[in-house]
Amino acid sequence: MKKILFTLALIVGTTFAVQAQTISKNAIGLRFGDGDGFGAEISYQRALGDNNRLEADLGIENGNRFDGFKLTGVYQWVWNIDGDFNWYAGVGGGLGSISFDDDFRPNDDDSETFLLAAGQIGIEYNFDIPLIISLDIRPELYFGDFRDDLESDIALGVRYQF
Numbered sequence: 001m002k003k004i005l006f007t008l009a010l011i012v013g014t015t016f017a018v019q020a021q022t023i024s025k026n027a028i029g030l031r032f033g034d035g036d037g038f039g040a041e042i043s044y045q046r047a048l049g050d051n052n053r054l055e056a057d058l059g060i061e062n063g064n065r066f067d068g069f070k071l072t073g074v075y076q077w078v079w080n081i082d083g084d085f086n087w088y089a090g091v092g093g094g095l096g097s098i099s100f101d102d103d104f105r106p107n108d109d110d111s112e113t114f115l116l117a118a119g120q121i122g123i124e125y126n127f128d129i130p131l132i133i134s135l136d137i138r139p140e141l142y143f144g145d146f147r148d149d150l151e152s153d154i155a156l157g158v159r160y161q162f
Contacts, residue, residue, distance in 0.1 A: 023047050023078050023086070027132055029159030031057055041070075043157055051078050055090070055120075070096035074120050074138070084126040088136075092118050114144030124157070132159045 024047065031043040041059035048054055052075065059070045076090030099111035122136025134157035141150050 022126075023051070023053060024126070024130075024132065024161030027159040027161040029132075029157060031155045031157040033059075033138075033153045033155030041072075041155075043159060045076075045159065048075075052076060053078065055092075059096075066098055066100035068096060068098035068100075070094060070116075072116070072118055072138075072140075074118060076120065081123070084128075085123065086126070087121075087123045089121045090119070092120070094118060094140075112144050114142050116143065117141045122157075126161070130161045132161050133157065134159070 024045070026047070027043075027045040029043055031041045033039065033041060039059065039061060041057040043055065043057045045053050045055045055074045055076055057070075057072045057074075059072075061068050072092060072094035074090040074092035076088045078086050078088045080086055094116045095113065096116070097111065097113045101110075118138050118140045120136055120138040122134050124132055124134035126132050136155055136157065138153040138155070139150060140153055142148055
């Protein structure tokens with residue numbers, strides 16, 4: 001009887017261990033996105049607990065008609081799907097600045113600072129090596145004169161975890 005109870009406890013414990021998720025304490029890399037003109041962002045994730053973390057992204061753009069930066073922070077909850085696959089969702093916000101050329105006044109340079117509210121949902125895979133690949137969508141609601149709309153930023157993330 002003791003052997004049966006021990007075996008049953010071992011099976012149950014192994015099942016919970018397999019289902020337990022592990023998120024890295026730190027991860028840094030790039031988030032290749034589109035939708036708002038900022039393209040690639042430097043991305044950092046910091047674990048705040050067993051299943052939540054903070055992600056901070058800095059995007060810098062230098063183009064022919066505008067220059068700008070955007071800093072976004074998102075608090076995320078992480079859930080295990082199966083094995084090394086996780087999905088996550090989060091909310092956050094950010095700020096940025098953009099300087100652009102006005103089409104109607106070619107020699108006049110306009111600029112503004114803007115705020116944004118963001119949500120995020122995505123899926124990630126943790127490799128056996130210290131690498132995470134993710135795919136997510138982040139709808140962003142902008143509050144500014146030039147940027148005052150809703151844009152969806154779809155991105156592929158590649159991060160080194162440590």
